[in-house]
Amino acid sequence: MYAILKTIHGQLPFLLLAALSVAVVIFSLKLIQKGPFAKADKSLALITLIFTHVQLLLGIILYFVSPLVKEALNSGEMMSNAAHRFNAIEHGLTMIFAIVLITAGYSKSKKKTEDAAKFKTLVIFYGLGLILALSRIPWNTWLS
Numbered sequence: 001m002y003a004i005l006k007t008i009h010g011q012l013p014f015l016l017l018a019a020l021s022v023a024v025v026i027f028s029l030k031l032i033q034k035g036p037f038a039k040a041d042k043s044l045a046l047i048t049l050i051f052t053h054v055q056l057l058l059g060i061i062l063y064f065v066s067p068l069v070k071e072a073l074n075s076g077e078m079m080s081n082a083a084h085r086f087n088a089i090e091h092g093l094t095m096i097f098a099i100v101l102i103t104a105g106y107s108k109s110k111k112k113t114e115d116a117a118k119f120k121t122l123v124i125f126y127g128l129g130l131i132l133a134l135s136r137i138p139w140n141t142w143l144s
């Protein structure tokens, strides 16, 4: 169960980060060019949101079965050891915050009536979510 979860949670970021990056670039361009908010834009925003929610669900389950988290929680030096702090607190908490921002951006953009306002909201919230997510990926251990 742990191995499967870890594999999916480790592979999904390829799709998630690609979709999030493409969304931020396309929505920024359409905001600048004053383009229409098309059905494809809505789909891109929604698919990106779904990827983040699946990743959130997998991450929460993984948190309770990961030997790395267990080791960190039992170490007695969870806060003073940077690796333990990252595994037990920083990664999950930052990602949850990133996903909250992305979810808020999606729901706020839906309520806007003007296309430019929809794009602006998505660029800000998805952009901040992307920056946060990139800041707490375990780059040095991921896929190694």
Ligand code: HEM
Binding pocket: 006, 007, 009, 010, 011, 013, 016, 052, 055, 056, 058, 059, 060, 062, 063, 066, 067, 068, 069, 087, 091, 092, 093, 095, 096, 098, 099, 133, 137, 138, 141, 142, 143
């Ligand atoms: C946008 C959201 C997220 C992204 C992009 C993401 C990405 C990743 C990546 C790339 C890894 C490394 C996987 C590997 O080494 O194969 C990882 C590991 C991990 N993630 Fe996330 N994650 C996200 C959300 C979360 C959340 C919300 C939690 C928990 C609350 C979480 C808990 C974990 C844990 C516990 C591990 C370590 C698993 C282990 O090696 O034992 N993640 N994550």
